[in-house]
Amino acid sequence: MPIPGLRRGASLAARCRDLFSRSPKGVPYCPTPFAVARQMLEFASVAPADTVYDLGSGDGRIPILAAQEFGCRAVGVEINGKLWRDSSDLAKRLRLEERVEFRRGSFFETDVRAATVVTLYLLTATNGALQFHLASQLPPGARVVTVDYPVPGWRVEQQVEVKSENNVSYTLFLYRRQAVAAAEAATAADLREVRG
Numbered sequence: 445m446p447i448p449g450l451r452r453g454a455s456l457a458a459r460c461r462d463l464f465s466r467s468p469k470g471v472p473y474c475p476t477p478f479a480v481a482r483q484m485l486e487f488a489s490v491a492p493a494d495t496v497y498d499l500g501s502g503d504g505r506i507p508i509l510a511a512q513e514f515g516c517r518a519v520g521v522e523i524n525g526k527l528w529r530d531s532s533d534l535a536k537r538l539r540l541e542e543r544v545e546f547r548r549g550s551f552f553e554t555d556v557r558a559a560t561v562v563t564l565y566l567l568t569a570t571n572g573a574l575q576f577h578l579a580s581q582l583p584p585g586a587r588v589v590t591v592d593y594p595v596p597g598w599r600v601e602q603q604v605e606v607k608s609e610n611n612v613s614y615t616l617f618l619y620r621r622q623a624v625a626a627a628e629a630a631t632a633a634d635l636r637e638v639r640g
């Protein structure tokens with residue numbers, strides 16, 4: 445079910461992909477279809493104890509869905525003033541302000557230490573630019589789910605094809621922030637493999 449007051453978004457898929465292919469410098473606003481957003485949160489096994497951060501939260505659908513359907517806390521970070529204002533107003537109208545917060549600003553400057561799940565519908569280059577910020581702040585065990593665009597250099601834990609309401613295919617990528625010791629062991633194993 446879509447959220448009342450928000451566009452369905454699924455019909456925008458083809459136009460969005462075209463827009464994405466032409467916007468290598470910035471990330472344009474393109475909503476994730478509701479069915480895909482729901483599957484993203486399921487894929488990350490979101491539970492009431494989680495805190496979901498959607499970086500570049502657009503109309504706010506992912507934080508709102510996370511709170512409404514998965515019972516968790518959620519934070520959206522959005523640079524566009526109108527999208528930020530509209531999503532904040534919607535959270536208030538839906539009486540979700542206790543559990544959903546929208547922050548206006550850049551995700552590069554947002555403190556994400558409280559996130560246990562991060563959702564990203566951004567371009568690969570932007571995911572790449574964000575990866576050090578995420579890796580330095582996310583707690584061990586935090587999951588990161590991306591739509592269509594992977595995080596370059598990160599080890600994909602799981603990947604799945606999902607469909608939107610309009611039967612358009614999307615790829616979801618799941619990553620998990622490892623504990624430091626596990627990350628070091630994985631790096632050592634990678635090095636051994638490379639050296640033979």
Ligand SMILES: C[S@@+](CC[C@H](N)C(=O)[O-])C[C@H]1O[C@@H](n2cnc3c(N)ncnc32)[C@H](O)[C@@H]1O
Nearest residue numbers: 471473474475476500501502522523550551565
């Ligand atoms: C493709 S849309 C995704 C919207 C939403 N996450 C969803 O999946 O429906 C990307 C969003 O990121 C926002 N954005 C781009 N650069 C940003 C930045 N540096 N900081 C915060 N938001 C940003 C855009 O304004 C846009 O709303």
